[in-house]
Each structure stands twice: as structure tokens, then as C-alpha cells.
Amino acid sequence: MDTQAGILLRVQLITTLYFTGASVYGSSVSVYSSVGGHTTLSCANVFYPNCSSTTWTHSSDRSETTELVELGKISDTEKAGRLRVESDCSLHMNNLNTEDAGLYTCLQFLYKGAPQHGGDAMVYLALLSISPSPPVIELRPGSTVTLDCLLYTYYGHGNCSRYAYNRVSLSWVNETGTELQVDPRYQVKHTSSCHSTLTVTLQRTDNNRKWRCQLTEEGEVKISDSYTTEWSDFGSGRMPSPTPTGSTRTRGQGSVAILVSGVSVCVAVCVVVAVIVTYKRRRAGKGHAENHNMTNQHTEQNTDTVTYAVVTHSTARPREKDRDTAEHCTYATIKTAN
Template sequence: MTAGRLVLLLCLTHPQAGKCGVPHIVYSKERDYVKLPCENVIAKDCSTTTWLYSTSGTRSTVEVVNRGKIKSDNTNIADRLKLEPDCSLKIINITSQDARQYICRQFLTEDGNQKGEDSLVYLSVLTVSSSIPASEMKADTNVTFYCHLTIHDRIQNDKGDTKIVWTGFNQRRVKDEYPYNISFTRTLTKEDKNRKLQCKVESKGELKATLDYIINLQGQDGSHPVGLIGAVVGAVAVALCAFLIFLWRRKKAKRETANVRSENVSTNVPKEKTEHERKTSGQSKQAPGDQGVTYVEITITANIRKSSDKPTAQHETEYATVKTMC
């Protein structure tokens, strides 16, 4: 038996995904990345590998990798492609438009014929959306939520092995036939803020991909960005006013304290005696060593009669002792 017949017999009796024309199905979610395997690589440096894709319902193909090099002329997808060391095709930032049939082929020479069979990959993409943008969702608003699985074509699920499951609000909905699209409508409440909804893909009883949707309610509860900024600015303004009032009162108290001290100092300073007070008070003497004792000399004029009975003026000096506190 020749090698060609042996390969054909193996393909008929044991078909494998990606080989012998049997597609390899890959599931991904929107905005994620994915690696599409190539099962017929000849040269390990990928110099013989060419990648193409075909759109649903057509036989035409678009070449994106030619003998190991990404073609930059395909602007719709070229900047999101990368050829991995094992010659698999990596696609980043997946969109629903990337759900196509991808073909990996081998060419020994640039102008030569194809070597071996195609390695086929079907890419399916899971997306979720809503009838109202997330930035406009409010309580008491009716919103419809959608979960959709985009596949290459209906032939992909002839056996009915694939289904999508939508969970949320204590509900579970299942769609197991083409087209894969589930939706439901709900009137939102305040309790739905930050609630997580989830859509997932199951194939042959295995979980293939999941995608979450978080409800972000906007409203008067401070969740709206504008309201939050306004509250912060208001709080800062109040704090600044309180701080300025505190500084004003503190300066006022310091000025009042300074005035009171100035008045006390002025009342404690002894006043200088006038000329009249110095004359009437007499002269004061203080004996050495008699601290705290002041002697005041007072002159008194008295009339003293002599034997001639004529009054004669005579000055006499008397001393009075006055104690003063030092």
C-alpha cells in the first residue's frame, strides 16, 4: 500500500480536527486574543506556511500570511496578526467580524504547487451588548440585554453540539440552535448596580468561552462621575472656608491679648509727682541700713514767749517716721 493510499485511509477511518479537511473549531470572546493552530507544518521556520481566510457564503479567500511573512496590504486585520514560532496564527483584539474559516497551507516553493492537505480552523466569537449604552443606564429604565455567538456558517453545528447559556437576575436561558442569539428585557432597580451577567458557550458538555457584563447604574446616588466631582469640589470649598475663619479668629484673639497686656503695663508704671506734690510732701530721708523706713523732715514755726512777753519766732524741727513697703 502506497503512502498516499495510507493517508487517505486514515482520513476516512479516523478524521482528526484540522487535518484531512476536518475543521478545528476555536471559540473566543470579543476583545480577547486567540491562537489558530496549523496542523500540517512542514518547515519548522514557517517558511512554507501560508494563511488565508474565507468569508461566510463565498468561495473567495484572502491571503494574510505568505510563506511565513504577514502581508501588510490587508489593513483590516494585518496589524492584529502575529505568526507564532509553531506557525500558528495569533489574532488580538478579537471582533465578531473575525468569525471566519481560516486555512493553513504549505508550499515548498513560491511558485510551486500546494503540499499536502489544508488545515482548517473555524473561529467563533462570543459577544454581549445592551439596548442602552452603559453610561446611560438608570434605575426604573427598561433595558434589553443580548448574547450572541457568531460562527462561520450553519454547517459548523449540524450536529447540534453547541449552545449558549445566559445567566443573570436569578435566571438561566439556553439557546441550542442556529442562530445563536439570546436576549431578555428587564426594568432595572437600584439593587442592580454592579450586578454581573454572564454568557457562556458550551460544546459537547464542555465550557468553551465566557463573557461577563457588569451593570453600571448612573443616578443621584453618587455613582455618576459629574455628581461625584461636584461633591468633592463642594467638600474642599467648605473645608477651605472653615480654615480661613479659623485663621481670622486666631489673629483676632492675638490682637486682643496684646492690647490687654499693653493696658496692664501702663497702669503699673508709677506716675511722676508734680511740682506742688514735691513741695507739700517735704523732703524725705532714709537712714542708711533702714530699708523700708523713710524719714520725712517737717519744719514747724511756733511762737515762744520770753520773759519780756514778746513773742519770738523760733523754728523747730520734728521728725515723723513713715514706713513704706519696698
């Protein structure tokens, strides 16, 4: 009965892998994802359906074997936030990083301390990544950028010379998946089947453009990753930005602004003077009513006096050719009696 269940489970696993883009090689499976993404690794030798017998381990050509799941429970505390055991005992991982690439083995133990039950179910996880080399500080039209497309595998980054990865190839494609056409501003270099670089001289039309690296295995597309070149016209050192509408000021407009401000000052000062004079006139009128007779006696002897205010405003130090057009504010004259 267990044998029949195992056969059915393997058939189901193969069917699932076919539709998810993974590859089966003998007793191992190759799965492809991208750095920062997520993936689910299926277990082909589950014994207890409740996963209480399932253990997951991880290893690479550069590191020792680490236990991630023990008898259905997450045991790696450092990665616990990124791992989850699914209902079918598969291992789900998110926020993948380059160190997650490697060999994942699903093992069965009927109880803690028991010998291993059955064989290993191995899953090789390879991660695709694109990054500028060297790191880009600033992008703008006319600058040159080199993008590294690397596949991280069990054997290290860019190493696909062994086992299943010798069937893999990388290519640079556009948004529609078509390989980039020959262009003088493109330079593509293949260091290995798992390492390719694209050097491009940017144009204005490349702003917010995605440069996509595509991985194929025996001609079948498995995974792709992209890098977006984007920049803003604002900021020092970047391409000059068009002046926002309404903020452009010509020379004539600057003179008009100065003239308006000067007139405003003149008006304000004149208003203050008028208020003061009005106040004096009211006081003078009151005194005139009280001393009408005395005023009549001295009227012929005293001449009228004039109180006036002079307010002058002009543009500061006008140039020689602009002196004729410098703005001036004349004075206001108000006649009052002592």
C-alpha cells in the same frame, strides 16, 4: 515518509482540539473565542517544520480573502501587532474584534511562486460578544437594561443556520453555570440559535454582578462571555449616597460652629487691643517718670480717664425664635491714664 508524518500531525491536531474545546467537521475545524480575547488556530497540513512553507489567509461571507502570513512571515501590516506564528506553524491572535470572525485557511507552498502543495486546512473562528442594547449611559437600581448575546461567524453576526453552527445554542447562566431561574424581572428572548437577549430590571444586589451568556455545541459547553452591571452611588443623577461618616451636620452643630468662630474673633480683637494699650501704658509710664513733679501738680486738677474697646459679635440676622440664643461678645475695659 511525508505521508506518515502528515498522519501523525493530524492525529496530534485532533487530540489538541479535543482538549481546547474546538470541533472538527470533515476537513474543517470550528474554534470559539470571545471579543477582546485571544485564540490559537492550528494548521493541520504543515510541510516544512520551520514554517517556511506555511501561508495563512482569512475570509468571510462579507469580505474578500486576505493574506495574513506568507511562507512563515507575517504579511498583513495592519494586524501584525496582533498576530504571531507559533513554532508549530499555528496562528496566534490576540485582542480579537468582531471582524476577525470568519474562515482561516492554512496553505503550503514549497517556495515563493510555487503551486500549492496539498489541500487546504480550514479553521472557522466564531466570536461571542455581550453588549447592552441600546448602549447604557447610566446604570442604577430600578433601571432596565437589555443585553445582547451574539455569535459572530463566517456568515455574519447571529447567523448560525448553515454548516456546523446549526448545532450551537446560547443560554443565560449565573456565576455557577446554572441557567437563570424563572424570575418576573428577567425576560429572555432567542432570536436565533446564535442571538439571545436578556432584559432585566436591576436591584441593589445586582451591583457588580456578572450576567453570563454561555454557548454550547450539541450539549457541550464551548465558550462563555459576561457583562458586569456596576454603578457608584456618587455623581449627579445616581442613587443618593450615604453621607460619609463625620460629615453630617445637624442644625445644632451648625450653631456651635458659628459660636466658636464668633468667640475666636472676639478673642483675637481683644488681644490686639490689649497689645495697643500695653504699648501706650509703657510710653505713659516713661513720660511719668520724667515729669514726676509736673504730674503731681496737675493730679488733683485732672480726673482719671478711661480707655476702653468695645467688640460685639452676633450671628447675622437671627430668626425670631433664635434671637434669645444669638451669640454676643461683650467689651473689654482697660483703665489708663492720659
